[in-house]
Amino acid sequence: MSGEATSAVAPSASAGAPSAHLRLDGVVSGYGQIKAIKGISLHVETGEVVALIGANGAGKSTTLRTISGLLRPSAGEISFEGKRIDRVAAHDIVRMGISHAPEGRAIFGRLSVLENLRLGAYQRNARAEIEQDLERVLTLFPRLRERVKQDGGTLSGGEQQMLAIARALMARPRLLLLDEPSMGLSPVLVETIFRTVIEINRAGTTILLVEQNAAMALQVARRGYVLESGAVALEASAAELRASDLVRKTYLGEA
Ligand SMILES: Nc1ncnc2c1ncn2[C@@H]1O[C@H](COP(=O)(O)OP(=O)(O)OP(=O)(O)O)[C@@H](O)[C@H]1O
Ligand SMILES: [Mg+2]
Structure with missing residues (x-):
C-alpha cells in the first residue's frame, strides 16, 4: 500500500541521540480504509509538555488513540522509553506507563x-x-x-x-496523553485546567497535549506540532509557533 511518509524532514535532535521518551516514526493509522494519519513522525522528551494542535479532523485524537494502543498503525513505528509499543495491547501500554484522558470525557x-x-x-x-x-x-x-x-x-x-x-x-503514568482538556469549559475553568496541567508536569509527568485552544496550549507547552490533514505541517518551539503566520492566522485567530 502507498501512504508512506514522503517527508525527509527529520528533527535534527534525533540523529544519534538517546531514545526519546516517546517517538513516532512514519505512523499511518485510521479506521478501516480511512487513513486519518498519514505518516506522522514526532517525539516527546522526558519532562516535556508538547502540544499537538490542528483543526477539526486533522488527526489529533487518532494520533493519541494510536499511541495508547486503541488503534493499531498500518505502518510506522512507535516507541516509548526505547521499547516498541505499536504492537502492544492497550492495557499493557497503560502498565508500561502511558495513560490517556480521552476526548469527550468518557x-x-x-x-x-x-x-x-x-x-x-x-x-x-x-x-x-x-x-x-x-x-x-x-x-x-x-x-x-x-x-x-x-x-x-x-x-x-x-x-x-x-x-x-x-x-x-x-x-500513575510517566506519559500522560490529554485530549482537549479545555473543551467546552468556561474561561475560568480553562485557566484552572491549564494550571493543573502545569502542576502535573512539574510533579514529574511528561505530557502530550492535544488542544484546539492553541493560545493556551502554546503557553503551557515547550514545543509543538501542527497537524493538517493527518500530517505534520509544522514543528517548532512554542515561541516560534506563536509567532508563525500559519499559527497566528489559522489557530490564534489573528489577522
Ligand atoms: N471512528 C471513526 N471512524 C471513521 N473515521 C473516523 C473515526 N474517528 C475519526 N475519524 C476520521 O478521522 C479523521 C481524523 O479524526 P480525529 O478525530 O483524529 O481528528 P481530530 O484532529 O481529533 O479532530 P477534532 O479537533 O474535531 O477532535 C477525521 O476525518 C474523522 O472523520
Ligand atoms: Mg479530537
Whole structure:
C-alpha cells in the first residue's frame, strides 16, 4: 500500500541521540480504509509538555488513540522509553506507563467519582500507593473531593473533565496523553485546567497535549506540532509557533 511518509524532514535532535521518551516514526493509522494519519513522525522528551494542535479532523485524537494502543498503525513505528509499543495491547501500554484522558470525557456516569478514580488504578496492586495517589488527585482537584460520592454522570461538564484527567493520573503514568482538556469549559475553568496541567508536569509527568485552544496550549507547552490533514505541517518551539503566520492566522485567530 502507498501512504508512506514522503517527508525527509527529520528533527535534527534525533540523529544519534538517546531514545526519546516517546517517538513516532512514519505512523499511518485510521479506521478501516480511512487513513486519518498519514505518516506522522514526532517525539516527546522526558519532562516535556508538547502540544499537538490542528483543526477539526486533522488527526489529533487518532494520533493519541494510536499511541495508547486503541488503534493499531498500518505502518510506522512507535516507541516509548526505547521499547516498541505499536504492537502492544492497550492495557499493557497503560502498565508500561502511558495513560490517556480521552476526548469527550468518557467517564462512567453511574459510578461515583471515587469509583471512577479507583478504576483508573485497576492495574495497580500497591494499595497504600493507590490511596496516596487518590489523596494527591483530590488535592489537585478540590471540586472532586467535595463530590466523591456523587455519580459521575451528575457532575458538570467541567467537573467531568477534571474527573477524566484525575482518573488518567490514577494509573500513575510517566506519559500522560490529554485530549482537549479545555473543551467546552468556561474561561475560568480553562485557566484552572491549564494550571493543573502545569502542576502535573512539574510533579514529574511528561505530557502530550492535544488542544484546539492553541493560545493556551502554546503557553503551557515547550514545543509543538501542527497537524493538517493527518500530517505534520509544522514543528517548532512554542515561541516560534506563536509567532508563525500559519499559527497566528489559522489557530490564534489573528489577522
Ligand atoms: N471512528 C471513526 N471512524 C471513521 N473515521 C473516523 C473515526 N474517528 C475519526 N475519524 C476520521 O478521522 C479523521 C481524523 O479524526 P480525529 O478525530 O483524529 O481528528 P481530530 O484532529 O481529533 O479532530 P477534532 O479537533 O474535531 O477532535 C477525521 O476525518 C474523522 O472523520
Ligand atoms: Mg479530537
